Every structure is written in structure tokens, then in C-alpha cells.
Amino acid sequence: MQLAAALAALAALAATPALADCSVGLSTPGVLKLSPSDSTVLSSQAGTASVVVVTNLSNLLGTTVTLSSPVLDTWPAGFAAGSAVVEERYSASWLLGSSSVPTYASGPRSFAVPLAAVVTLVLDNRVTAPGGFRQGGYSTKTSISCS
């Protein structure tokens, strides 16, 4: 009888949607600004983005946080977006641990986080355009996921 009850409970759990092993929340969006010393560089040094990742107890193997390759999302007409290079760097910390890549690069990145951790992630984006930037609005995007 006890076995049957336990099986029923497990079956019920399996039938419910899976709880996320973690959650990702954006605290502060980033701000891009033209470098005062180099008009070919638009970077977030004036306003980094901040993200909080919370992992829970459901994934016993720990959680992996992944940062996608950054992309140029919007730009003004006439800007040669194809020649622009978009890069990112990050610094993450949690209780008793940290991970960071202080050098700008284009590729995706990931790092492991232990269970039940609150991770504060600070992210920078940078766009380099050899021909400079045309007047107008620009935006870049990095997708952050955890699983």
C-alpha cells in the first residue's frame, strides 16, 4: 500500500511541468556610449548590465549558466553592420565562488554554478566598427540562460 502511494506520488510529480533548475532576472540593462578616445568603439563602460541568476536544489549536478554570442540588434540606416564586431565580457560571483572573463571576445561562454546559489553577473558589450558609427540609435543583445 505504501509502495502504491509512493508510486502514485512520483507519477504525479512526473506529470507536472518541470520546475526550472534556476531563474534568470535582469536587474539593470546596459548602456552603450561612444569611446571618447576612439570613435570606432561603442562600449558599455559607462553602463554595464547586471543580471541575477538563482539556482535551486532541483538539479543535483549543479547549474550551467550560458552567455550567447552578442549580436548587434538595431542600428541606423546606412550603417555597415556587417563590418561591425560585437564582443562581450563578464564577471560573475556567488557565495564561495566566482567566474570571470575580463577580455572581450565574440564567442559564447558558459560556467558552472553550484546548487542553491545566487549569482550576480555583470556584463559588458562592445561594438567595434572600423569605419566609425553613423548618427542614430544602436542596441546589442546577449541571451543568458541557465539549465
Place this chain on the structure above:
Amino acid sequence: MGKLACLAGGLWLAAGPALAATDVVFTGTVSDTCTLAVPTPGIMTLSGDGKTLGSDQTLGVPATVTVVSLGSNSVTLAAPTLTDAPSGYAGGETVQMSYSGLASHAYTSQQQSFALGILPLTNLIINMQVLNPNGFVQGTYKAKTVLTCS
């Protein structure tokens, strides 16, 4: 009891890890601007025949102007003028400028201008010369052109 544990593990694996994600967006605006700076002012020296005071004479130094432009701008170089001369100098000179680098023009006394688009930090080299068939008296001379970018 062992079977129960295996079944629990199996169901847990079947549920699989769930993924959470968000997009982090960075935004910024680039405004139409143009900046000029003169890191190296020019120095004029006297020619061998004493009738030309110029920055392209021996030991002379051309002026270097740095230009950064975002958007559609134009640079104007005003007609060059002699702004300072020692007392006793009788005048009668012709002041000319030439430039190269970012754009180029041979020696002229006329105002010049040229268009700029998107331009990273770039040098404009300006030479200045004062011509006087009567020569120059001893003292300090200054000549200038006014650059504007807008």
C-alpha cells in the same frame, strides 16, 4: 525499496533539466559631432633668400590638426592671415596655406572647405607661408587660419 529508488531516479531523469533564459539588451545613441584639436602648432622659418617665412622651410614645422567626425560635417579653413609682426615691418606680404592628410590642397590664400562623413581620429597637416618680396625685419611673426567643423 531498491526498485522504488530506481523508479524515482528514472522519473527524475525523465523530467529533465528545465531552462530559464533572458535577453540582456544594451542601447546607445550616437550623435552628430565633430571635434578638432591642435596637438602640434606650426613653426615658420625664413628661407635662404629672406623672402619667404614658411613652415616647410628648413627647420620649419607644419601644424597638425586632429579631426574626428560623426555624421555629415564639413571642415572650413578660413583665409590665412598674418596676425602678429614686429614693429617696423612694412607689410606687403601674401599669406598662403596648404594642407594634406585628411584632404589636400596646394598653397592658396583663399578660404577652403571640404566635406566629412564618418571619420575616426585623423590628422590634417597644415603648412603656412608668408611671402614678401621686400623681406622681413627681425622679430616674431604669427600667421593663422581658423578651422571650423560643423
